[in-house]
Amino acid sequence: MATVDTTxxxxxxxxxxxDVVPVDSGGQAELAHGAHEQPTGLANAKLAMWLFLASDCLxxxxxxxxxxxxxxRSVSGPTPQDLFNIPFTSVTSFILLMSSLAMVLALAAxxxxxxxxxxxxxxxxALFGATFVGGQIYEFTEFTRKGLNLDTNLFGSSFYVLTxxxxxxxxxxxVWLMSLWGMSxxxxxxxxxxxxxxxxxxxxxxxxxxxxxxxxxIYLLPK
Amino acid sequence: MSxxxxxxxETATEQGAGVLTQTPAxxxxxxxxxxxxxxxxxxxAAPSLLPxxxxxxxxxxxxxxxxxxxxxxxxxxxxxxxxxxxxPTGLIVTLLLVMMVxxxxxxxxxxxxxxxxxxxxxxxxxxxxxxxVVLYAIVLAALHGIVS
Numbered sequence: 001m002a003t004v005d006t007t008x009x010x011x012x013x014x015x016x017x018x019d020v021v022p023v024d025s026g027g028q029a030e031l032a033h034g035a036h037e038q039p040t041g042l043a044n045a046k047l048a049m050w051l052f053l054a055s056d057c058l059x060x061x062x063x064x065x066x067x068x069x070x071x072x073r074s075v076s077g078p079t080p081q082d083l084f085n086i087p088f089t090s091v092t093s094f095i096l097l098m099s100s101l102a103m104v105l106a107l108a109a110x111x112x113x114x115x116x117x118x119x120x121x122x123x124x125x126a127l128f129g130a131t132f133v134g135g136q137i138y139e140f141t142e143f144t145r146k147g148l149n150l151d152t153n154l155f156g157s158s159f160y161v162l163t164x165x166x167x168x169x170x171x172x173x174x175v176w177l178m179s180l181w182g183m184s185x186x187x188x189x190x191x192x193x194x195x196x197x198x199x200x201x202x203x204x205x206x207x208x209x210x211x212x213x214x215x216x217x218i219y220l221l222p223k
Numbered sequence: 224m225s226x227x228x229x230x231x232x233e234t235a236t237e238q239g240a241g242v243l244t245q246t247p248a249x250x251x252x253x254x255x256x257x258x259x260x261x262x263x264x265x266x267x268a269a270p271s272l273l274p275x276x277x278x279x280x281x282x283x284x285x286x287x288x289x290x291x292x293x294x295x296x297x298x299x300x301x302x303x304x305x306x307x308x309x310x311p312t313g314l315i316v317t318l319l320l321v322m323m324v325x326x327x328x329x330x331x332x333x334x335x336x337x338x339x340x341x342x343x344x345x346x347x348x349x350x351x352x353x354x355x356v357v358l359y360a361i362v363l364a365a366l367h368g369i370v371s
Contacts, residue, residue, distance in 0.1 A: 042341060050344045054351025061355030065362055090301050097297060101290040104334050108283050198336075205335045209327050216323040220304040222312050 049199045053206045060210050063165060064217060067158040072223070074153035081223055083143050092135035093215045096170075099128030100208045103177075103201045110184075113191040119184050122197075125204065126177040129170050136167045159218070166214060169207045176200050278339045289333045296322050 071080070106121035140160070148156045180200055183189040189196065281289075300322045303315060332338045337345045 042343065046344070050347045054347045054354075057348075057351035057355040058358070061359045065359035068363060069366060086301065086304065090297070094294065094297060097293055098290065100330060100334050101286060104280075104286045105283055108280065108286070111280070202335055205330055208334075209330045212323060212326045212330065216300065216319050220300060220319050222304075222307045222315055 043195060045195065045199055046202070049202050053202065056206065056210075060162075060165070060213075063158070063162040064213065067162050067218060070154035070158045074155045076153055078143075078146055078148050078152075079155060079223075080159075080218075083146060083148060084219055085139070085142075086219060088135070089139065089215065089219050092132050092139075093211060095128050095135070096132045096208055096211050099125045099132070100205050102128060103204050107194065107197050107201050110189070110191060110197050111194045115184055115189075118189075118197075119181055122177055122181045122184070126174050126181065129174045129177070129204075133167055133170050133174070136163065136170075140164075162214065162218070166207070166210055169210070173200075173204050173207055176203065280336060280339060281333065286333065289329055293326055293329055296326055 102121045102125040106118050106125060109115075109118035109121055140163075143156075148159075150156055150160050177200060180189060180197060300319060303318050303322070307315060331348065335348075337348065
């Protein structure tokens with residue numbers, strides 16, 4: 001079986017998938033970025049992001065439930081059957097899915113110190129996200145043109161609030177990614193700052209999985 | 224001269240259970256690597272652990288494979304939605320929900336690295352998603368009759 005050397009403090013010099021990591025007597029795995037380790041053995045920023053994402057599940061869950069509750073209760077049109085363009089939304093959904101791939105490739109690049117590829121992938125992620133938002137704006141414009149406004153009926157209210165909330169999350173994510181890209185361009189984002197990229201990535205992937213649910217529940221499930 | 228001691232090591236498995244193994248300590252502190260194209264992995268894999276992780280991230284090529292699987296499932300989802308009227312609605316709903324859950328789990332475990340992170344992060348996320356599903360299922364069940 002192949003082996004790799006470790007640094008003098010015992011941490012593997014270069015980890016690859018599936019590597020085993022020395023565990024000290026307290027059961028805490030040694031971390032390459034020890035400066036960020038807390039007494040709990042967990043990174044505070046990452047822990048905070050996971051707690052935020054857990055609470056955001058409940059937040060989106062409330063609006064998805066409201067949509068399901070009101071979906072077939074509108075007394076006047078237009079209805080989802082009149083408006084939804086599944087092929088178009090499928091393409092934008094696919095683009096958002098691919099943005100998640102670009103995000104993990106950006107993280108992998110910054111972790112190995114390949115800053116040029118990191119900037120390419122993080123920019124690609126933001127561009128995919130912007131394309132998705134552009135598609136959503138186009139969809140909203142079309143729906144409005146066909147007579148569906150926020151106050152038209154229950155479907156309009158619950159649909160615009162849910163998808164608009166998700167779109168807002170995507171826009172915040174794009175701003176976050178562009179700030180990382182800007183920091184990298186100025187040389188202020190190094191291999192040691194991988195955790196920042198990881199946390200931004202957690203947010204971005206969460207936005208993606210929320211859309212996985214929205215796409216199936218709102219657009220694909222039979223009416 | 225003292226005998227070389229053994230170092231306890233831990234790996235996270237796909238099932239989520241940590242596996243403890245013993246490797247002899249040596250001057251270089253060697254660690255085991257999985258079988259496979261070691262040369263490729265050494266040049267392409269993420270080089271270090273981030274806080275909270277117990278094993279290294281997947282290869283970029285593994286990320287691409289996951290993305291291809293997600294794309295295929297999405298294609299099947301869309302095709303399934305067009306079968307409305309041809310097969311029972313209940314079957315369509317079941318198939319779509321199963322595929323949605325599979326995609327959700329794939330992104331969370333591979334792209335969000337829940338496979339390789341400390342289990343406490345996984346517990347937080349599972350708690351959040353489970354609480355959301357249970358809470359809103361109850362709300363839907365309770366209010367459905369009232370609203371209609």
